[in-house]
Amino acid sequence: MTINNPPTRPAEPRPHRVVPEARRSGRGLTAPRVVACYSVLDYFMPACGFDDLTDGMFEGDPHRPYEATQARQAQVLLDRAGCGPGSRVLDIGCGYGRILKAAAARGARAWGITVSPEQVTRGRRAGLEVELQDYKHLGREWDERFDAVIANGSIEHFVQPADATAGRDDRIYRHMFATVHRLLDPCSQAGRFVTTVIHVPRRPDPNDWLRPPSDFPWGSGQFHFARLTQAFGGWYPVRGQLEACAQGYFTLVHEEDGTEDYRLTSEAWLAGVRRRLRSVRGLGVWLRALPVAVRHPVATARMFRCQLGSESWNWQFHGDPAPTLLLRQTWQRVN
Numbered sequence: 001m002t003i004n005n006p007p008t009r010p011a012e013p014r015p016h017r018v019v020p021e022a023r024r025s026g027r028g029l030t031a032p033r034v035v036a037c038y039s040v041l042d043y044f045m046p047a048c049g050f051d052d053l054t055d056g057m058f059e060g061d062p063h064r065p066y067e068a069t070q071a072r073q074a075q076v077l078l079d080r081a082g083c084g085p086g087s088r089v090l091d092i093g094c095g096y097g098r099i100l101k102a103a104a105a106r107g108a109r110a111w112g113i114t115v116s117p118e119q120v121t122r123g124r125r126a127g128l129e130v131e132l133q134d135y136k137h138l139g140r141e142w143d144e145r146f147d148a149v150i151a152n153g154s155i156e157h158f159v160q161p162a163d164a165t166a167g168r169d170d171r172i173y174r175h176m177f178a179t180v181h182r183l184l185d186p187c188s189q190a191g192r193f194v195t196t197v198i199h200v201p202r203r204p205d206p207n208d209w210l211r212p213p214s215d216f217p218w219g220s221g222q223f224h225f226a227r228l229t230q231a232f233g234g235w236y237p238v239r240g241q242l243e244a245c246a247q248g249y250f251t252l253v254h255e256e257d258g259t260e261d262y263r264l265t266s267e268a269w270l271a272g273v274r275r276r277l278r279s280v281r282g283l284g285v286w287l288r289a290l291p292v293a294v295r296h297p298v299a300t301a302r303m304f305r306c307q308l309g310s311e312s313w314n315w316q317f318h319g320d321p322a323p324t325l326l327l328r329q330t331w332q333r334v335n
């Protein structure tokens with residue numbers, strides 16, 4: 001496995017001119033709602049003691065300590081990516097860099113991209129290679145640089161309900177697979193794309209996701225999905241949709257249902273955030289949150305209503321069957 005030079009650091013991000021053709025081909029603007037949601041989460045989650053934004057792996061043991069579940073998830077995803085000493089790994093939507101740190105500990109070289117400026121600052125402060133970059137606009141200088149690409153909890157943001165209404169979702173997912181295909185080195189032994197994505201079992205009506213939650217009965221599925229997309233900005237693929245869109249670029253080689261893991265992780269988040277915000281230390285958290293709330297009043301209100309009010313985030317993983325399912329998938333590059 002040869003180590004190429006890292007991708008040259010792209011210039012500071014410029015606003016992308018989105019021509020209709022770019023939108024048609026799956027390359028739109030980064031949804032402002034997604035960026036704003038992380039401005040809020042990037043303050044509150046670490047302030048409440050959480051450095052992770054995806055499912056940990058309990059693997060049937062609900063008593064496994066939270067930190068151990070997150071560490072385990074990073075190791076499992078890196079194993080599936082074939083990551084070892086000298087591997088070149090790209091994490092699309094790297095959050096606070098848990099995967100990047102775990103990859104570096106294996107002797108790999110890891111780069112992360114994110115659309116959150118706060119995550120870039122945190123990552124760089126921790127000595128990680130993190131760029132403010134939407135994957136939809138990665139230039140040719142990133143081509144054939146990597147042995148493996150990971151997208152751990154980011155794909156849910158790539159399609160917006162308006163895209164689904166306009167029938168653009170397949171095109172966006174296909175463009176994503178085409179992008180990752182060109183990022184991977186065709187000579188690499190690994191050639192893996194590892195994803196964790198919340199799916200829906202049946203395609204909901206995307207028009208419902210564009211309506212205000214108050215249009216629906218409190219607690220109904222339509223109400224919760226409308227709250228989720230208002231707070232986070234995004235859309236979920238239907239089970240099997242990604243596989244169809246990957247054709248010609250990737251073959252699905254492994255799939256695992258992590259819904260129960262995500263339910264347990266979300267329970268831990270909810271309990272931990274409530275505990276911290278109600279504690280004496282919580283007063284300091286609230287006071288330091290003021291600049292975030294002033295800069296992003298709508299995003300803050302929506303996040304609180306969705307997370308702590310209706311608990312829509314947790315709702316999606318409850319029940320048998322739950323309204324959504326978390327799939328961890330491993331894709332092999334087709335040469």
Ligand SMILES: C[S@@+](CC[C@H](N)C(=O)[O-])C[C@H]1O[C@@H](n2cnc3c(N)ncnc32)[C@H](O)[C@@H]1O
Nearest residue numbers: 053054093094095114115116134135153154157
């Ligand atoms: C749920 S968080 C997951 C973070 C991290 N992978 C983890 O496990 O904690 C989603 C991440 O996707 C990133 N993201 C969303 N849309 C993106 C895009 N179009 N290009 C690159 N990153 C994106 C966000 O900035 C965020 O870092």
